[in-house]
Amino acid sequence: MNGSGELSDQLSIGLSATIREFLRQPINLAFLFILPPVVITSYGSILSTLPETSMATSPGAMGATAGTLFVAAFLPAVIGLFQVISARRADDRLSLAGFPRNVLFVTRLLAVFVSSLLTATISIVVLTTRTDVHAVLTGGCILVFVGVLYGLIGMLIGAVLPRELEGSLVLIFLVDMDEALASGIMETDSSLTKLFPLHYPHNLFQAAVEGNALATGDLIAAVLYGVLLLTSVLIVYTQLTERGGVLA
Amino acid sequence: MSESRDQSDRQSSDREVVLHGSDLHKAYDSLLPFSRSVSVLNGADIEIQAGEILGIVGANGSGKSTLMKLLVGAIEPDEGAVSKAGRVGWCPQEDLLYDRLTVRETFRLFGAGYGMDQDAIAAACDRLASRLDFEEFLDYRVDQLSGGNRQKVNLSIALMHEPDVLFLDEPYTGFDWETYLAFWDLTEDLKARGTAVMIISHLINERERFDRILEIADGTLTDVTDTGSTQAGGAGIR
Numbered sequence: 001m002n003g004s005g006e007l008s009d010q011l012s013i014g015l016s017a018t019i020r021e022f023l024r025q026p027i028n029l030a031f032l033f034i035l036p037p038v039v040i041t042s043y044g045s046i047l048s049t050l051p052e053t054s055m056a057t058s059p060g061a062m063g064a065t066a067g068t069l070f071v072a073a074f075l076p077a078v079i080g081l082f083q084v085i086s087a088r089r090a091d092d093r094l095s096l097a098g099f100p101r102n103v104l105f106v107t108r109l110l111a112v113f114v115s116s117l118l119t120a121t122i123s124i125v126v127l128t129t130r131t132d133v134h135a136v137l138t139g140g141c142i143l144v145f146v147g148v149l150y151g152l153i154g155m156l157i158g159a160v161l162p163r164e165l166e167g168s169l170v171l172i173f174l175v176d177m178d179e180a181l182a183s184g185i186m187e188t189d190s191s192l193t194k195l196f197p198l199h200y201p202h203n204l205f206q207a208a209v210e211g212n213a214l215a216t217g218d219l220i221a222a223v224l225y226g227v228l229l230l231t232s233v234l235i236v237y238t239q240l241t242e243r244g245g246v247l248a
Numbered sequence: 249m250s251e252s253r254d255q256s257d258r259q260s261s262d263r264e265v266v267l268h269g270s271d272l273h274k275a276y277d278s279l280l281p282f283s284r285s286v287s288v289l290n291g292a293d294i295e296i297q298a299g300e301i302l303g304i305v306g307a308n309g310s311g312k313s314t315l316m317k318l319l320v321g322a323i324e325p326d327e328g329a330v331s332k333a334g335r336v337g338w339c340p341q342e343d344l345l346y347d348r349l350t351v352r353e354t355f356r357l358f359g360a361g362y363g364m365d366q367d368a369i370a371a372a373c374d375r376l377a378s379r380l381d382f383e384e385f386l387d388y389r390v391d392q393l394s395g396g397n398r399q400k401v402n403l404s405i406a407l408m409h410e411p412d413v414l415f416l417d418e419p420y421t422g423f424d425w426e427t428y429l430a431f432w433d434l435t436e437d438l439k440a441r442g443t444a445v446m447i448i449s450h451l452i453n454e455r456e457r458f459d460r461i462l463e464i465a466d467g468t469l470t471d472v473t474d475t476g477s478t479q480a481g482g483a484g485i486r
Contacts, residue, residue: 006360009360010360010361013356014360017346020348021346021349024389093338093340093405094357095361096320096321096338097358097362097409098361098362099357099360099361
């Protein structure tokens with residue numbers, strides 16, 4: 001078999017294996033379909049008990065929006081984490097057999113993308129039942145982006161800290177804090193908050209929900225953040241997994 | 249016995265060396281406080297020739313699996329070097345497979361890794377399933393197989409690309425008697441084709457099946473083919 005034919009075979013077989021593995025785990029599907037409505041409804045209900053303010057958005061709608069971003073980020077993150085951890089040792093063997101690490105990375109990323117797409121679709125539909133969403137398609141695309149962003153972070157944590165419980169705890173605190181900072185629920189003057197993954201996507205999503213134009217600066221910053229994260233995770237993942245998970 | 253050993257020695261000197269590991273050192277360090285650094289290999293030398301069956305025996309924790317991982321390339325030595333000629337097959341002690349893929353899908357995935365085309369993968373799958381008797385389980389998911397059948401698949405994945413050197417770490421764990429015999433038939437066939445087979449075990453039965461047996465102790469390897477085990481108290485070889 002020639003080089004490019006071999007690579008395309010490896011890619012298609014790897015993608016098909018990853019998707020089969022993902023779909024054959026019932027808990028993945030259960031989480032994808034159950035968690036978004038539960039989280040979005042809960043966030044919306046909890047914040048709707050707060051008194052109305054002079055802001056254009058009601059507390060209930062703010063809560064539902066925050067819940068939507070949280071769930072769109074958290075689920076793909078956990079899926080990215082578990083994918084890397086659960087298959088880690090078999091991935092090592094597959095890699096020793098000659099399967100390229102970067103192809104393996106692409107197949108894992110695809111599963112993250114599929115889970116992000118599903119979560120985003122369900123989440124935006126649930127959000128429309130709680131509040132008016134002016135640009136549904138744009139909002140959905142931003143949620144997919146958020147899912148991929150946090151899916152990459154999940155993969156990164158899985159490669160660096162290959163423990164399911166600890167990794168999940170890190171993710172849940174990170175996403176929660178990130179969303180609280182981005183939404184302004186937790187007020188701070190620090191410009192360091194701009195370094196958190198949800199800072200720019202939150203602004204974009206809020207604009208999509210309210211029907212405002214997306215700020216070009218936020219859009220460019222979010223895309224740059226995504227590219228940087230993708231590159232860093234690819235490097236760390238391939239380097240770490242080549243060394244059997246040991247940072248050298 | 250001694251005459252056949254002499255004949256084997258003469259043949260052995262003519263064989264091509266397919267793997268050479270020299271002055272291998274490996275220690276496991278930990279970044280955590282209060283944990284020890286463990287030195288596992290301290291200058292181990294090993295040479296494997298085409299068509300030989302080599303046994304590695306040693307007490308628990310003596311470094312057998314570490315040696316195999318170094319030779320396969322799964323980990324890097326701290327010092328020393330390993331050179332290999334030809335394709336390598338590795339059957340690890342634990343079956344490192346994807347639980348939610350079927351046996352056939354597992355062959356397809358690893359076959360793609362080895363660079364085999366679809367026809368060669370299907371042929372290898374059928375050949376090994378027939379030889380090790382797991383044809384009826386080809387469409388079962390790996391996590392639905394018994395321990396013995398998982399081990400058969402684990403072994404088959406190491407063999408499917410017809411390697412020149414085959415590393416087997418405790419390969420017969422979970423095998424029933426019939427499978428154990430089938431395993432040795434297969435190993436003899438590989439030997440006849442010129443494949444070098446290295447078997448690691450804490451307990452080597454039927455020593456006459458091996459061309460050479462090395463014992464690992466204190467981080468180095470000693471040839472105990474004729475003398476029997478020294479530091480494992482003789483319990484490792486029967």
